[in-house]
Amino acid sequence: MTLRLIAGVIASIGITSCSNTNSTGVSTATGWKINDKKGGFQYNTNYGDQKAPLGMVAVEGGTFTMGRVQDDVMYDWNNNPTQQYVQSFYMDEAETTNLMYNEYLYWLKSVFPVSEANYRHIYESALPDTMVWRSRLGFSETLTSTYLRHPAYANYPVVGVTWLQANDYAKWRTDRVNEIALENAGYLKKNAKVMEAYGDAHFSTDAYLANPDLVYGGNRDVVFQGVKNKAKDGSRHVYATQEFGLFTAEFRLPTEAEWEYAAVGLVGNREYNSYKGRKKYPWEGGQTKSTGRKNKGDQLANFKQARADYGGIAGWSTDGADITNQVKSYAPNDFGLYDMAGNVAEWVADVYRPVIDTDDNNDFNYFRGNVYYKNQIGPDGKTVIVTSETMQFDTLANGKLRARNLPGQVAQVMVDESDTFLRQNFNSGDNREYKDGGYNAPEHTLVTDEDGSVYGKYDSAKRTTLVDNKSRVYKGGSWKDRAYWLDPATRRFYSEDQATDYIGFRLAMTKVGAKPGTKRTKK
The missing domain is CATH 3.90.1580.10 (paralog of FGE (formylglycine-generating enzyme))
Structure with a gap:
């Protein structure tokens, strides 16, 4: 399958760049060409600096x-x-x-x-x-x-x-935020986020990165493979990946x-x-x-x-x-x-x-509060996407229900011993009580x-x-x-x-x- 230059994607969403890698587009490790239109390894070698998200200000550490x-x-x-x-x-x-x-x-x-x-x-x-x-x-x-x-x-x-x-x-x-970025870059159908999002069929960042074929319920009319840039032989390009520099870091509580x-x-x-x-x-x-x-x-x-x-x-x-x-x-x-x-x-x-x-x-x-999760993998070796039938709720102390994950999102499980064995930096998925035991509230x-x-x-x-x-x-x-x-x-x-x-x-x-x-x- 033919691939496009990542720089074209970045330009399409207005990200200015100053090269922080080899600007010649040639790998300093192998001498192979990066972002070759004929195929091979694709990577945004012209990524500049992260810009402050809308409504946010930069706080220098x-x-x-x-x-x-x-x-x-x-x-x-x-x-x-x-x-x-x-x-x-x-x-x-x-x-x-x-x-x-x-x-x-x-x-x-x-x-x-x-x-x-x-x-x-x-x-x-x-x-x-x-x-x-x-x-x-x-x-x-x-x-x-x-x-x-x-x-x-x-x-x-x-x-x-x-x-x-x-x-x-x-x-x-x-x-x-990631959904509109991919739409602007041509990876998602225009206005599908408003006109076609329903139930399981909507955009999830984790689901897209894990298995884009399942985003929007697997609707190929919404989730494009770089349809704006067809190769001369008519083939389409790959889905956006983390290497493209299009995805924002997660919003979270400070x-x-x-x-x-x-x-x-x-x-x-x-x-x-x-x-x-x-x-x-x-x-x-x-x-x-x-x-x-x-x-x-x-x-x-x-x-x-x-x-x-x-x-x-x-x-x-x-x-x-x-x-x-x-x-x-x-x-x-x-x-x-x-x-x-x-x-x-x-x-x-x-x-x-x-x-x-x-x-x-x-x-x-x-x-203090790290609890580490990972994507749940099904018997078929693929990432499990939550559906309306498999959705699970937690009952809170006040009796209200809260969905662990919404339909269309990736099912999560806590990391286990197979992930922590022989690790030196952490040895448990739940670290809330590290060096300070539980309290009997x-x-x-x-x-x-x-x-x-x-x-x-x-x-x-x-x-x-x-x-x-x-x-x-x-x-x-x-x-x-x-x-x-x-x-x-x-x-x-x-x-x-x-x-x-x-x-x-x-x-x-x-x-x-x-x-x-x-x-x-x-x-």
């Missing part, structure tokens, strides 16, 4: 002191300072909004209609919990029906979303170390190769009000300023919000990130433990009576902690918090399958390739 270096007035004792190094990454410049999340809900409802019994729980499991706005002694019923959907709140941060839901959204976003590093923004507090002190907030100074001449006295974030004071005196010192506020309503920090203090607190990827392990082996891209359960009714039963055993492997870290102060929590070093936890009216999220992406080059200036 570096070393910093993670944790509190000032008095711990709350006596949390869970954020003792430790030196860490964070690799370069990208982060959403603002929190995920209701508008963005509603696009996700619309896609789910369109592809997996609730009118079909097999799909009903998919959409329902993604819905934010709008009842988080209710209070026993407060009136907020209007928010339960308007905050998520009404255009007045379109650019406000989404809340009522669990850690699990945020991760599902991240996976969906990865697939949609790690706790990444979030804190990005929030404190010490890059603006540097002189040569040293930081000039420690910042208490994402902005300069130790106050929550601006000292600039143009907007002196303005609040730099929305938060609970005092008892019964969520925004200030009307018409005077108000911060412009009573609950959350539109994203980007306040000035960004030195990385160009908005609302890293105030508005909503944010989920991060880590499993919570009271102590950050300071072992020397864990001072690079620190993260209460185990509330769902009970089914003989008549089929289901109710929740509280754990009657005496427990010494609320922490377990489902406890996830969230960072930053929210509209509902006092100023203490605006410090990026503070940390709290919440169950991964529960939601609140003050926790939202934003996504991150690892930067692949070289660390961003910056001019070494004094400041």
Whole structure:
């Protein structure tokens, strides 16, 4: 089969490039020609640097002191300072909004209609919990029906979303970004993502990379083999592969170390190769009000300023919000990130433990929570794609169902002993308890009576902690918090399958390739 030059693909989607490999197109290993139209090895030898994804800003990695270096007035004792190094990454410049999340809900409802019994729980499991706005002694019923959907709140941060839901959204976003990239490059039929995606037949990045013949239900009219570039003999070219440079790295929740590093923004507090002190907030100074001449006295974030004071005196010192506020309503920090203090607190990827392990082996891209999976391989030796018949659901603590994988995605299984045998860097698929055993948090359960009714039963055993492997870290102060929590070093936890009216999220992406080059200036 004849193959096309990868450079043509890259040009078709507007990626500028500067060669970081042999620009002659000849292998320095064998002397063979790469990207020969007659066939052979195909590779994007003109790939330049990764560009910041839409809506994200680049955060250049570096070393910093993670944790509190000032008095711990709350006596949390869970954020003792430790030196860490964070690799370069990208982060959403603002929190995920209701508008963005509603696009996700619309896609789910369109592809997996609730009118079909097999799909009903998919959409329902993604819905934010709008009842988080209710209070026993407060009136907020209007928010339960308007905050998520009404255009007045379109650019406000989404809340009522669990850690699990945020991760599902991240996976969906990865697939949609890769889908439009392949469509623009001519590998997917134009507008099939809107007109023909239904049930099992839709695009999944992992499924395409594993077996593109099964994407869109194996519909060859949608999944092209480079149809835009037929060879002279009429044959078509191969599917896109990772070597083409078309696929984005995955969107994901930031790690706790990444979030804190990005929030404190010490890059603006540097002189040569040293930081000039420690910042208490994402902005300069130790106050929550601006000292600039143009907007002196303005609040730099929305938060609970005092008892019964969520925004200030009307018409005077108000911060412009009573609950959350539109994203980007306040000035960004030195990385160009908005609302890293105030508005909503944010989920991060880590499993919570009271102590950050300071072992020397864990001072690079620190993260607790690794659970390693691999693609499931069927008896025929091929990757298993989930269907509506084979889809499996997990029952959460609150009784709601959550699909492990959507129809059309690759079935996943945890790595086993065959993958870890004689490995030195890890020896288990689940590393959440590495060097810090499990915690005996209460185990509330769902009970089914003989008549089929289901109710929740509280754990009657005496427990010494609320922490377990489902406890996830969230960072930053929210509209509902006092100023203490605006410090990026503070940390709290919440169950991964529960939601609140003050926790939202934003996504991150690892930067692949070289660390961003910056001019070494004094400041």
